[in-house]
Amino acid sequence: xxxxxxxxxxxxxxxxxxxxxxxxxxxxxxxxxxxxxxxxxxxxxxxxxxxxxxxxxxxxxxxxxxxxxxxxxxxxxxxxxxxxxxxxxxxxxxxxxxxxxxxxxxxxxxxxxxxxxxxxxxxxxxxxxxxxxxxxxxxxxxxxxxxxxxxxxxxxxxxxxxxxxxxxxxxxxxxxxxxxxxxxxxxxxxxxxxxxxxxxxxxxxxxxxxxxxxxxxxxxxxxxxxxxxxxxxxxxxxxxxxxxxxxxxxxxxxxxxxxxxxxxxxxxxxxxxxxxxxxxxxxxxxxxxxxxxxxxxxxxxxxxxxxxxxxxxxxxxxxxxxxxxxxxxxxxxxxxxxxxxxxxxxxxxxxxxxxxxxxxx
Amino acid sequence: xxxxxxxxxxxxxxxxxxxxxxxxxxxxxxxxxxxxxxxxxxxxxxxxxxxxxxxxxxxxxxxxxxxxxxxxxxxxxxxxxxxxxxxxxxxxxxxxxxxxxxxxxxxxxxxxxxxxxxxxxxxxxxxxxxxxxxxxxxxxxxxxxxxxxxxxxxxxxxxxxxxxxxxxxxxxxxxxxxxxxxxxxxxxxxxxxxxxxxxxxxxxxxxxxxxxxxxxxxxxxxxxxxxxxxxxxxxxxxxxxxxxxxxxxxxxxxxxxxxxxxxxxxxxxxxxxxxxxxxxxxxxxxxxxxxxxxxxxxxxxxxxxxxxxxxxxxxxxxxxxxxxxxxxxxxxxxxxxxxxxxxxxxxxxxxxxxxxxxxxx
Numbered sequence: 001x002x003x004x005x006x007x008x009x010x011x012x013x014x015x016x017x018x019x020x021x022x023x024x025x026x027x028x029x030x031x032x033x034x035x036x037x038x039x040x041x042x043x044x045x046x047x048x049x050x051x052x053x054x055x056x057x058x059x060x061x062x063x064x065x066x067x068x069x070x071x072x073x074x075x076x077x078x079x080x081x082x083x084x085x086x087x088x089x090x091x092x093x094x095x096x097x098x099x100x101x102x103x104x105x106x107x108x109x110x111x112x113x114x115x116x117x118x119x120x121x122x123x124x125x126x127x128x129x130x131x132x133x134x135x136x137x138x139x140x141x142x143x144x145x146x147x148x149x150x151x152x153x154x155x156x157x158x159x160x161x162x163x164x165x166x167x168x169x170x171x172x173x174x175x176x177x178x179x180x181x182x183x184x185x186x187x188x189x190x191x192x193x194x195x196x197x198x199x200x201x202x203x204x205x206x207x208x209x210x211x212x213x214x215x216x217x218x219x220x221x222x223x224x225x226x227x228x229x230x231x232x233x234x235x236x237x238x239x240x241x242x243x244x245x246x247x248x249x250x251x252x253x254x255x256x257x258x259x260x261x262x263x264x265x266x267x268x269x270x271x272x273x274x275x276x277x278x279x280x281x282x283x284x285x286x287x288x289x290x291x292x293x294x295x296x297x298x299x300x301x302x303x304x305x306x307x308x309x310x311x312x313x314x315x316x317x318x319x320x321x322x323x324x325x326x327x328x329x330x331x332x333x334x335x336x337x338x339x340x341x342x343x344x345x346x347x348x349x350x351x352x353x354x355x356x357x358x359x360x361x
Numbered sequence: 362x363x364x365x366x367x368x369x370x371x372x373x374x375x376x377x378x379x380x381x382x383x384x385x386x387x388x389x390x391x392x393x394x395x396x397x398x399x400x401x402x403x404x405x406x407x408x409x410x411x412x413x414x415x416x417x418x419x420x421x422x423x424x425x426x427x428x429x430x431x432x433x434x435x436x437x438x439x440x441x442x443x444x445x446x447x448x449x450x451x452x453x454x455x456x457x458x459x460x461x462x463x464x465x466x467x468x469x470x471x472x473x474x475x476x477x478x479x480x481x482x483x484x485x486x487x488x489x490x491x492x493x494x495x496x497x498x499x500x501x502x503x504x505x506x507x508x509x510x511x512x513x514x515x516x517x518x519x520x521x522x523x524x525x526x527x528x529x530x531x532x533x534x535x536x537x538x539x540x541x542x543x544x545x546x547x548x549x550x551x552x553x554x555x556x557x558x559x560x561x562x563x564x565x566x567x568x569x570x571x572x573x574x575x576x577x578x579x580x581x582x583x584x585x586x587x588x589x590x591x592x593x594x595x596x597x598x599x600x601x602x603x604x605x606x607x608x609x610x611x612x613x614x615x616x617x618x619x620x621x622x623x624x625x626x627x628x629x630x631x632x633x634x635x636x637x638x639x640x641x642x643x644x645x646x647x648x649x650x651x652x653x654x655x656x657x658x659x660x661x662x663x664x665x666x667x668x669x670x671x672x673x674x675x676x677x678x679x680x681x682x683x684x685x686x687x688x689x690x691x692x693x694x695x696x697x698x699x700x701x702x703x704x705x706x707x708x709x710x711x712x713x714x715x716x717x718x719x720x721x722x
Contacts, residue, residue, distance in 0.1 A: 161625045180541070181559035197625045198542035198559030200580030200589065201689035205625050208693070219561030227592035228561065231714050232585050264522045264558045264566050328562035332569070353592050 002038060003357050007213040007235035010153065010173065011131065012067065014038025015347050016236025017226065018155075018176075018215060019243055019339075021071030021133065022184060023048075024310075024323065028056060030248035032063030033339035041068040042133060045120055047300050049113065053120050057127045069131040069155065070124055072117040074139050074189075080109060081297045089294050090305060096288040097309060100320060104309045112304055118143065125150060133157070136276070136299075137189035138170050155215070157187030160195040164206040164214075176238050177206045179218025183241045183267065183327035185278040194277060200232070207233035221332040223349015230354065239346065241330035246339045255319040258283075262331040273310075273323040275302030284320035285309065363399060364718050368574040368596035371514065371534065372492065373428065375399025376708050377597025378587065379516075379537075379576060380604055380700075382432030382494060383545060384409075385671075385684065389417060391609035393424030394700035402429040403494060406481055408661050410474065414481050418488045430492040430516065431485055433478040435500050435550075441470060442658045450655050451666060457649040458670055461681060465670045473665055479504065486511060494518070497637070498550035499531050516576070518548030521556040525567040525575075537599050538567045540579025544602045544628065544688035546639040555638060561593070568594035582693040584710015591715065600707065602691035607700045616680040619644075623692040634671075634684040636663030645681035646670065 002014035019026070019034040021044030031041030043060055045053045060068060080086075086109045097104045117134075121143055124132060132147060133155035139147070147154055148171065155174040156167035164175050178187050179199025188194060199218040207214050216229035217238040229237045243249060245256050258281055267279050272289035276299040280286075285306060289296065296302050306321075313321035334342060351358045363375035380387070380395040382405030392402030404421055406414045421429060441447075447470045458465045478495075482504055485493060493508060494516035500508070508515055509532065516535040517528035525536050539548050540560025549555060560579040568575050577590035578599040590598045604610060606617050619642055628640050633650035637660040641647075646667060650657060657663050667682070674682035695703060712719045 179559055179561060180557075181562040193626070193629075195626050196541075196557070197689050198540055198561065198580055200540060200560040200586060201542040202625060204582065204585050205690055205693065219559055221565065224565050224593050225561060228589035231588035231592055264563060265554070265556050268554075328558050329566055332566065 005235050007174065007215070010213065011040055013040050015343075016215070017343060017346055018042060018069070018236060018238040020184070020217060020238045020240030021069070021135070022240050022243070022325065025244060025250050025325075027248050027250055028060040028063055030243060030246065030339045031060050031068050033248055034343055035064045035066035035068045037340050037343050039343050040131065042071050043068060044071040046071070046073045047115055047303065048120075049115055050119055050123055054123050054127065057123070057129065067130045069133050070129045071133045071135060072120060072124075072139075074117045074134040074137045075299060077114050077116050077300065078298050081301050083109060085295055085297060086301065086305070089297055089302070092292045092294055093288065093305065093309065096284065097321070100284060102309065102312055102316070102318075102321065104312050107305050107308060114300055114304065121146065131155065133176070134172075135185060135187045138167060138172070144170060158206065159186055159188045160190065160197060160202075161205050161209055163188070163190055164210050166190070168210045168212055172212070174213050174215060175206065175210060176215045176217050177202045177234070179203070179216070181219035181328040182217050183279050183330060184325035185274070185276055188277065199229070203229065203232040203234050219327060219329050221329045223346055223351070223353060226346050226350035227353040230350070241327040241333055242342050242346065243339055244326065244330060245333045245335040246337055246342055248339045252314055252317045252319065252322070254317045255314070255322055255324055256335065258319055258324055259326055259330050259333060260335050262326055264328055264331070267326050267328055267330065271296045271302070273303065273306050275299035278323070278325055279327065280323060280325040283322070283324060366596050368535065368576070371574065372401055374401050376704075377576070378704060378707055379403060379430070379597060379599040381545070381578060381599045381601030382430070382496070383601050383604070383686065386605060386611050386686075388609050388611055389421040389424055391604060391607065391700045392421050392429050394609055395704055396425045396427035396429045398701050398704050400704050401492065403432050404429060405432040407432070407434045408476055408664065409481075410476055411480055411484055415484050415488065418484070418490065428491045430494050431490045432494045432496060433481060433500075435478045435495040435498040436660060438475050438477050438661065439659050442662050444470060446656055446658060447662065447666070450658060450663070453653045453655055454649065454666065454670065457645065458682070461645060463670065463673055463677075463679075463682065465673050468666050468669060475661055475665065482507065492516065494537070495533075496546060496548045499528060499533070505531060519567065520547055520549045521551065521558060521563075522566050522570055524549070524551055525571050527551070529571045529573055533573070535574050535576060536567065536571060537576045537578050538563045538595070540564070540577070542580035542689040543578050544640050544691060545686035546635070546637055549638065560590070564590065564593040564595050580688060580690050582690045584707055584712070584714060587707050587711035588714040591711070602688040602694055603703050603707065604694075604700055605687065605691060606694045606696040607698055607703055609700045613675055613678045613680065613683070615678045616675070616683055616685055617696065619680055619685055620687055620691050620694060621696050623687055625689055625692070628687050628689055628691065632657045632663070634664065634667050636660035639684070639686055640688065641684060641686040644683070644685060
């Protein structure tokens with residue numbers, strides 16, 4: 001049994017449900033579970049170094065023979081911040097770590113190894129990845145041409161109508177409409193005021209404007225959210241928080257407990273972890289950066305600077321310095337279940353609300 | 362033909378579609394058109410003086426024999442701001458008016474006549490209004506007791522899960538879940554950080570927590586939005602912006618043109634007009650108040666201070682000083698149509714997406 005619409009046809013999947021790429025949460029096991037069940041798994045490779053990207057892709061391939069997407073952070077590395085801003089932020093953070101009894105190695109701006117999507121794209125092409133999704137913008141013309149030449153299906157992320165229009169104009173095949181409810185990094189890439197459009201308002205406006213399939217993201221936690229998104233005109237959905245507490249999630253136990261206790265009002269936007277806006281739960285690191293009133297470094301410098309603390313904190317199962325990304329309905333996530341169970345509940349919940357979905361074959 | 366669920370049964374209406382109370386936009390003709398078609402019209406009486414409240418109610422009664430709701434702003438009048446804050450804001454605004462060539466009478470804090478819901482409630486009881494909705498909070502115990510004694514159906518407004526829980530605990534019969542997409546005043550009444558929860562995340566969380574029917578508001582512009590809200594578990598919807606450009610709307614032509622040109626990113630929150638947070642289009646008044654960095658007066662003092670400019674500006678069909686409240690999808694509103702046509706499109710659009718709705722009787 002499968003549902004049938006322009007998105008399932010284009011991606012050759014049974015259910016138009018894409019697991020959101022969640023860097024630091026998503027494992028090859030999660031990706032494979034989704035794709036094996038008939039959804040589309042997304043392996044996030046963000047700013048991971050090329051050697052590890054290849055290893056993650058190959059590991060996922062051992063777990064599924066079905067297609068999965070790889071998600072790139074499509075940013076160019078900006079000019080390095082000046083030493084004094086970097087040092088001030090690092091000194092402040094080290095004071096916070098010490099006060100919390102956390103030993104964190106310092107980061108040397110001069111020897112920092114940073115990667116952009118242009119370093120990672122060749123690996124995706126070598127590994128014959130059939131579907132690539134983008135967060136933070138549109139790849140440059142050369143990259144787009146390489147992807148198009150290999151018939152790679154491209155999924156872009158829009159947080160506003162104008163971003164969706166620009167993605168379609170560049171030949172992107174599918175657009176994720178990321179509502180402001182969504183957890184994790186905003187995909188925003190156009191300059192100007194930071195768009196915060198709710199899923200209910202964003203999806204139909206994008207659907208009415210572009211000709212390509214639209215995927216709804218933000219606030220979708222169960223079959224009700226899937227059905228609602230389809231009613232709004234979306235061809236599919238991209239839930240993320242629904243998978244945060246699964247057995248395949250990389251989140252530590254304390255991190256999972258914090259998500260399980262979340263309510264509608266406990267998430268907020270912050271730039272403290274990475275330099276880019278993202279939605280998650282408050283903790284010591286966010287409070288420290290924001291109270292300092294220091295300039296937050298541009299992405300990926302702030303991200304590189306907070307990375308060792310996230311790692312050290314996670315190793316101790318203490319989420320005070322971990323980026324606990326979560327959407328506005330993350331508290332609805334089921335705990336201790338398999339990824340497949342969550343996907344099954346999304347599918348069957350929607351079929352119960354829209355019986356005609358089940359009849360499609 | 363009518364739809365049948367716990368909300369239509371409770372309110373004795375054919376379709377669980379409530380026209381949002383939009384003070385300054387909603388006319389008795391709009392309210393009557395909605396109720397006559399089988400929805401629920403809402404007559405907003407906010408801070409209108411009791412004599413005019415009665416006149417509006419009586420006028421609406423001449424246009425429909427069906428039930429309609431009256432919406433109250435359930436605030437208590439706070440202590441007056443000190444003269445110096447009031448005078449500073451007034452002097453600043455007068456400079457802006459003069460620069461724009463707009464003659465606006467000054468407001469005298471000492472002779473200001475302000476009304477609260479307690480002044481208006483007796484009129485609603487005398488006029489046997491069967492349904493009363495509240496914005497800005499929960500009425501006091503005495504008012505609740507009076508309403509309950511008359512079997513008045515009470516509709517509260519929640520912008521967070523905690524507000525919904527408190528409304529149910531006080532015996533409110535129906536809860537509007539107002540997503541952050543919604544235009545106009547936020548119904549927020551609990552202290553603390555201002556909740557900005559999207560409709561897609563807010564509705565299912567409230568539905569899962571309370572036992573009373575939930576009405577979705579925010580981003581609902583057509584049949585797709587109605588169907589989506591029902592899928593999320595709402596028993597009904599409360600669209601507002603969808604009716605902004607109808608023939609029965611009080612908005613002037615230039616105001617309507619500005620709404621018609623709105624996109625997803627052109628609305629924002631402001632306290633400049635009334636002292637309370639509300640979503641609408643930017644204009645000269647908002648820019649002037651925010652650039653001044655003066656303290657905005659508490660509601661209803663700021664509201665009383667900007668009222669003459671709104672009136673003068675509207676009389677000239679110049680919306681520079683008019684509160685152009687609008688939701689994040691207001692640009693989807695149909696122009697130049699009757700209120701009934703908008704309601705019909707909401708009903709029929711939803712029936713097309715959920716054929717089983719039509720079969721209910």
